[in-house]
Amino acid sequence: MKEGPYKVFNQRSVIDADFSAGDNFISEEKFAELRGFTAFPGDVLVTTRGTIGRAAILPDNAEVGILHPCLLRVQVEKSKITSSYLCRLIQESHLLKTQLSLMSNSTTIEVIYSETMANLFIPVPPITEQGLIAAFLDDVIRKFGALTNDANESVRLLQERRSALISAAVTGKIDVRGWQPPASVQAPVLEAEAV
The missing domain is CATH 3.90.220.20 (DNA methylase specificity domains)
Structure with a gap:
């Protein structure tokens, strides 16, 4: 106020x-x-x-x-x-x-x-060096800020797509019956030996 x-x-x-x-x-x-x-x-x-x-x-x-x-x-x-x-x-x-x-x-x-x-x-280095140091740090911080923003945006989009996929699967908009994960993702099947 x-x-x-x-x-x-x-x-x-x-x-x-x-x-x-x-x-x-x-x-x-x-x-x-x-x-x-x-x-x-x-x-x-x-x-x-x-x-x-x-x-x-x-x-x-x-x-x-x-x-x-x-x-x-x-x-x-x-x-x-x-x-x-x-x-x-x-x-x-x-x-x-x-x-x-x-x-x-x-x-x-x-x-x-x-x-x-x-x-x-x-x-306290000479004034000209101070300017170079500050400019270098400003540039690095700006670049890292841009990378952070890009990463955050990617995470947001992936979460949005994940939610949409889950929603589509739960509401039946996509058929997930019979779906199997790729072989590289599947857990190995262990055979039980009879005792």
Whole structure:
């Protein structure tokens, strides 16, 4: 339900990398109180509760909004590190995931704080290399995403065809009397010896 003009970005926004979805908004007055939590285009937003260490970059076309308490905002020093490289490092690197997990204040739910992010050891190659690394990872992730989508679509079609075949067999639309599986599928017949 929209209560005002300013969006509240939450964990779902980051996990889905979709900053247009969601219906949490706040009023002008509340935004004025919480202005320090404003998220800006190019900020790397990181999940901090439960599902920790998921990251996404706030796009240039995102609505003006603030962070939900379950998110951290990381603003990079552009002469040293790019947002895309840092985002990929947080999201995909075993090195950073391990550090985040070890430093999380976990009892029943893993939690990280801004101090956690400030104390991470981050490999920082030259800016040009960072761009190449991020572009390579984006390409690999896109290809794997396409393969996953193709596999899921194949599974869906096979399940649909299986259901249709079962339905046709049960309702008598196809005659399955006398059907035998191919020899390669049949279980071997064992002869019982008389005792």
